[in-house]
Amino acid sequence: MVFLKVRHRRRAAIALALMIWGVSFFLHFFWEMVQVPFFTDMTEARHWDVVWLCTRATFGDANIAIGAYAVSAWISRDWFWGVGGWRRTSLSVYLAVGLIVTILFEYWATGDGEKWNYSELMPVVTWTGTGVLPLAQWVFLPLITVLVVKWMFLGWLTLRAK
Known part of the structure; x- marks a missing residue:
């Protein structure tokens, strides 16, 4: 992103x-709402209680996403890696951080933290005890986020140049 002036x-x-946080929030909220049947007691809960629980989870997801992006940027020494040419290392670190945090948090939340339980519909990876849907969430949504943000950011730069 050498074309950006230092002051900008x-x-x-x-x-x-x-943009990363906002797009991530939107995508993760949608995902959280779709996976409601895969958690116990969620389908019987009041609608607004489910919306509130999913909103709280989404704030955590968006924070994990921006944190994972920042770790990747720190390692690659390029904050703009997601909107320029991707390096395999940057993308791998971004995905790995999100997956590791998810596995650790799901392990705690479904165990000692007693935050939630998976329903019988949730396929579980036996060696981690983590649901397949939360893992898939941290593979697909970060990729979609970076693609959408790249498009948005380049559009923002074009508008700023006019």
Whole structure:
């Protein structure tokens, strides 16, 4: 992103962070709502209770996403890696951080944390005890997020140049 002037890099970095967090929030909220039947007691709960629980989970998901992106940016030493040419390392770190945090959090939440339980509909990876849907969430949604954000960010740059 050498075409960004130094004085605009900070503004661009903030815009990129907000885009990553916002797109991630939207995608994760949709995913959380779709997987409701795969958790116990969720289908019997009141609608607004489910919406509130999914919203809280989505805030965590969006924070994990921006954190994973930041770790990848730190390792690659390029905050704009997601909107430029992707390196396999940057994308791998981004996905790996999200997956590791998810596995650890799901392990705690379904165990000692007693936050939720999977229903009989949830396929589980036996060696981690983690549901397949939360794992799939952290493979597909980060990829979609980076693709959408790249498109949005490049559009934002085009509008700023006019």
